[in-house]
Amino acid sequence: xxxxxxxxxxxxxxxxxxxxxxxxxxxxxxxxxxxxxxxxxxxxxxxxxxxxxxxxxxxxxxxxxxxxxxxxxxxxxxxxxxxxxxxxxxxxxxxxxxxxxxxxxxxxxxxxxxxxxxxxxxxxxxxxxxxxxxxxxxxxxxxxxxxxxxxxxxxxxxxxxxxxxxxxxxxxxxxxxxxxxxxxxxxxxxxxxxxxxxxxxxxxxxxxxxxxxxxxxxxxxxxxxxxxxxxxxxxxxxxxxxxxxxxxxxxxxxxxxxxxxxxxxxxxxxxxxxxxxxxxxxxxxxxxxxxxxxxxxxxxxxxxxxxxxxxxxxxxxxxxxxxxxxxxxxxxxxxxxxxxxxxxxxxxxxxxxxxxxxxxxxxxxxxxxxxxxxxxxxxxxxxxxxxxxxxxxxxxxxxxxxxxxxxxxxxxxxxxxxxxxxxxxxxxxxxxxxxxxxxxxxxxxxxxxxxxxxxxxxxxxxxxxxxxxxxxxxxxxxxxxxxxxxxxxxxxxxxxxxxxxx
RNA sequence: GGCGCGUUCGUCCAGAGGCCUAGGACGCCGGCCUCUCACGUCGGCAACACGGGUUCGAAUCCCGUACGCGCUACCA
Numbered sequence: 001x002x003x004x005x006x007x008x009x010x011x012x013x014x015x016x017x018x019x020x021x022x023x024x025x026x027x028x029x030x031x032x033x034x035x036x037x038x039x040x041x042x043x044x045x046x047x048x049x050x051x052x053x054x055x056x057x058x059x060x061x062x063x064x065x066x067x068x069x070x071x072x073x074x075x076x077x078x079x080x081x082x083x084x085x086x087x088x089x090x091x092x093x094x095x096x097x098x099x100x101x102x103x104x105x106x107x108x109x110x111x112x113x114x115x116x117x118x119x120x121x122x123x124x125x126x127x128x129x130x131x132x133x134x135x136x137x138x139x140x141x142x143x144x145x146x147x148x149x150x151x152x153x154x155x156x157x158x159x160x161x162x163x164x165x166x167x168x169x170x171x172x173x174x175x176x177x178x179x180x181x182x183x184x185x186x187x188x189x190x191x192x193x194x195x196x197x198x199x200x201x202x203x204x205x206x207x208x209x210x211x212x213x214x215x216x217x218x219x220x221x222x223x224x225x226x227x228x229x230x231x232x233x234x235x236x237x238x239x240x241x242x243x244x245x246x247x248x249x250x251x252x253x254x255x256x257x258x259x260x261x262x263x264x265x266x267x268x269x270x271x272x273x274x275x276x277x278x279x280x281x282x283x284x285x286x287x288x289x290x291x292x293x294x295x296x297x298x299x300x301x302x303x304x305x306x307x308x309x310x311x312x313x314x315x316x317x318x319x320x321x322x323x324x325x326x327x328x329x330x331x332x333x334x335x336x337x338x339x340x341x342x343x344x345x346x347x348x349x350x351x352x353x354x355x356x357x358x359x360x361x362x363x364x365x366x367x368x369x370x371x372x373x374x375x376x377x378x379x380x381x382x383x384x385x386x387x388x389x390x391x392x393x394x395x396x397x398x399x400x401x402x403x404x405x406x407x408x409x410x411x412x413x414x415x416x417x418x419x420x421x422x423x424x425x426x427x428x429x430x431x432x433x434x435x436x437x438x439x440x441x442x443x444x445x446x447x448x449x450x451x452x453x454x455x456x457x458x459x460x461x462x463x464x465x466x467x468x469x470x471x472x473x474x475x476x477x478x479x480x481x482x483x484x485x486x487x488x489x490x491x492x493x494x495x496x497x498x499x500x501x502x
Numbered sequence: 503g504g505c506g507c508g509u510u511c512g513u514c515c516a517g518a519g520g521c522c523u524a525g526g527a528c529g530c531c532g533g534c535c536u537c538u539c540a541c542g543u544c545g546g547c548a549a550c551a552c553g554g555g556u557u558c559g560a561a562u563c564c565c566g567u568a569c570g571c572g573c574u575a576c577c578a
Contacts, residue, residue: 132576174576200505208576215578239506239573308526334513337528380539457537469539472543
């Protein structure tokens with residue numbers, strides 16, 4: 001009943017309250033901060049969850065607070081320990097470390113049930129004997145009649161002793177929370193004030209007839225038990241927050257601060273989902289995206305340091321982070337920019353670091369190449385995601401299996417292409433085997449023949465790489481070595497003469 | 503349907519009444535570099551959803567409309 005009078009007070013003294021809140025907004029916090037990330041292990045850690053975790057982490061670290069983890073595994077049918085492992089692994093991969101041991105929500109079930117019973121005893125909740133099937137049917141019919149279904153409080157009018165007797169007799173029942181009169185204003189750290197009239201809410205079930213507590217109860221109970229001071233979560237929870245606040249009040253618990261971060265959308269502006277392609281952190285790892293790149297990119301979706309910085313270390317992000325600077329607007333996930341950002345991080349690695357990161361993506365044959373490292377600086381600026389390496393660098397390690405048709409058509413227009421290859425090969429035989437020496441040999445030949453160097457270079461490139469484009473031809477030659485170069489040129493000449501081109 | 507939230511270049515952000523002829527980044531287009539591709543570099547195109555207010559002055563404040571998203575479960 002205190003909730004009711006509070007609500008009225010809020011309504012009447014609106015102006016002073018606003019001033020108070022603004023003060024609160026700028027101070028960011030005054031007590032030690034405890035935040036949490038609470039994924040449910042029903043799937044891999046997805047992009048949206050990762051960003052929510054990041055924001056929680058940044059806030060906690062910025063405020064010298066604690067960042068806790070809670071695994072919401074109460075949906076036993078859909079949850080699995082494997083998914084929990086996967087989520088933890090992904091968080092670590094992203095460099096987001098947490099404090100203490102992860103809490104399992106399922107462990108707190110008995111307490112959640114107890115709280116529901118307590119609310120029942122105190123008359124803040126009441127048993128509902130209505131048939132769930134009937135309720136569901138009415139809810140479905142509602143829209144057709146132009147009405148919205150809201151629980152009609154049939155069971156609220158059952159006298160307490162009668163209700164007690166029916167429960168005692170074992171009649172199946174759920175427990176519903178009784179929504180008090182009034183309205184609730186939530187001072188969201190990101191959205192600002194959000195007010196909801198209690199008349200819009202209905203007496204929601206807190207304890208199902210099978211005796212299991214509902215999500216709204218579990219979050220509230222666990223957040224309180226974990227002494228969470230700031231609930232930072234996806235904006236899909238915004239509408240349910242008033243219900244949760246009512247629960248806090250009913251329990252006589254302090255209400256934490258809330259901050260609802262906007263959603264991440266796909267290119268079609270719909271909520272990001274599997275339809276949009278890769279949506280889990282693990283998939284990006286498998287594509288050869290660097291964790292620091294994904295993390296940086298995610299941070300910039302819905303947040304900015306307030307200036308033009310884009311490439312930032314975790315420490316820089318932490319230093320600049322505040323909830324007030326988080327956007328209210330949902331953001332489209334742009335793969336292209338992620339790729340660019342990944343390339344930025346890739347380019348900042350040393351050759352040794354780069355190779356180590358690239359190893360899982362090297363094509364077959366690369367292992368046999370041993371000390372052959374000349375290809376590395378050649379490929380580095382040419383891949384944005386390491387996974388591109390598999391195809392793009394194949395010719396460094398294996399003779400081309402095929403010649404790109406478009407390149408053949410353009411650079412090997414007829415049998416004379418084979419003669420060009422032979423001519424170049426001969427002039428190469430007496431050249432110094434390094435990029436400069438090879439280049440001057442080929443250019444010398446071009447000049448002698450009165451043709452442009454490109455007329456010789458392009459046919460040779462196709463012979464060596466099977467492709468119309470590659471890193472500088474002479475660097476490629478130097479890296480490949482004379483033996484391989486000659487072998488490939490001769491194979492190509494033979495292929496051309498066999499008439500395969502036509 | 504109701505309620506809530508949102509709306510600055512194609513995309514991500516900057517902008518908290520005059521500093522905005524709206525800034526940066528990705529992408530795109532063009533130049534340079536050059537044997538192709540990529541990198542790099544230089545330049546260009548490109549936005550305040552709409553309509554009313556308030557104000558000497560609005561991208562910034564207020565109201566309405568449109569559109570989008572979310573919630574509205576004995577799911578989490």
